[in-house]
Amino acid sequence: MRFKLTLLPTGSKTTVPFNYQYALAAVIFKKVAAADEQYANFLHQQGYALNNYSKHFKFFTFSNLEGRFTPQQNALLLQGNQTGFVLCCHMPEFAAHLITGVFTDQLISIGGSGAVGRFRVEQIVSLPAAFKDDDEIHTMQFKPLSPLVVGRTNAKGNDDYLSPEDEDFIPLLHINLADKLAVAYNDSYSGRIGIKVKHEPGKLKSRLVTIKEGTAAETKVRGFFGFALEMTAPGRVINFVLDVGLGGMNSMGFGCVEVK
Template sequence: MRANLKLKFEKPLVLPIHYNHIIQAAILKLLSDENYSRFIHDQGFKYEKRHFKMFTFSRLEGNFLIDKGNKTITYFDGASLQISTIEEEFMKYIINNVLLNEGIKLIGNHIQVEKVELKHMDVEEGGGRITTKSPIVVYSTFEIEGRKKTYYYNPKEKEFEEILRKNLIKKYMAYFGKEPKDKYFKITPIENLKESIVIYKGTVIKGWNGIFEVNGSPEILKLAYDVGLGAKNSQGFGCFEFI
């Protein structure tokens, strides 16, 4: 399920260019139950050695201006933010606290939420075209001469699709405790592909934006829509929308 928040700014909102951690912190603060918040933040849903927080979010969408000299991005008037999760309890806290507080807090600023739209996606026909709302991250970590190296794949490499598919299966098993009945998943890059480099708390992360064609079983595609494609979803990566 997905919440689309329409934000209104009384004055221009100035953020660092790399602001994912700020949005993530604001979302986690909306989880007002301390035990549940700690579970999502510290543990999440586990499969083997992997822990999944089962939520993702978009970039802020609105009119903006980038100041490369000061490394800031300024949003004018308003923006929209999409928050997506498979967890009903997670979404309940988000919606209730946004309405109760009449907004959210970003770096100490109270941001008014003009409108909240809740959307459930039922995938029945097996896929379609999507556009990214935040970059899709696909990577592998290798050890070379005793040092760990991270390699980020681009959408035209064959590993991109296979790693995405395996990642979705692991998420499914972490949340539902069983394998999906149908593991089919395919993604094809279509157009407007652009690499996005984001610095998250000092770490460089590389992902890809663009338009893709996705096909797969309904259970796999719905999970992908709710929790995001690829890695680092809870840091603001892998959110997409069908077009």
């Protein structure tokens, strides 16, 4: 399920933090919690998994904020009278709680180090699915709506964040997707998914994003955009990718994609 949220600023001069992803994720969790605090706690603390030993996933993601922003000394200044973002999720209960939470209180604050932007949710529009949830094979190109993160653990136990030009980018992307599918469908769809990078000369870019900025848990994550991915897969898998994103840290606003 995919939704487009339109946000209207409540003040005349609206700024958001440079690193707004964590703050926006917190807003989403807050709206879900307003409808069902127990479910929000489960999602935040655990998430979905095959068992206690498998990877856990939250099965939602969101895009960058849309619209034009200009850098200020310590924030991004919104140019124009609205912004918005695409929010995607796989679990129906997540969507139901989010919508209930938003309509209970349409005001949100996207705040962090350097700025707090206050908005009213003007509209939520449901976006159509790309295909039927079936096993018919399709080929589709995706482009990132937010930086796509693929990490490779180095000798020190830390992640090196890979460019789409790295030879391990696609294999690790495959593994991550297979893990998600195994949790969602109890089927990794092994051998039925093909992914290729479609380079766009001169357009590849990366962004270094700080998560939990200014706290003891601060981390920096690098994601890439300005490229496309071609996927051949069953319609169910393509819809799933659109609903949950590709790569890592989807619930922090990374790896959200749309059909190119």
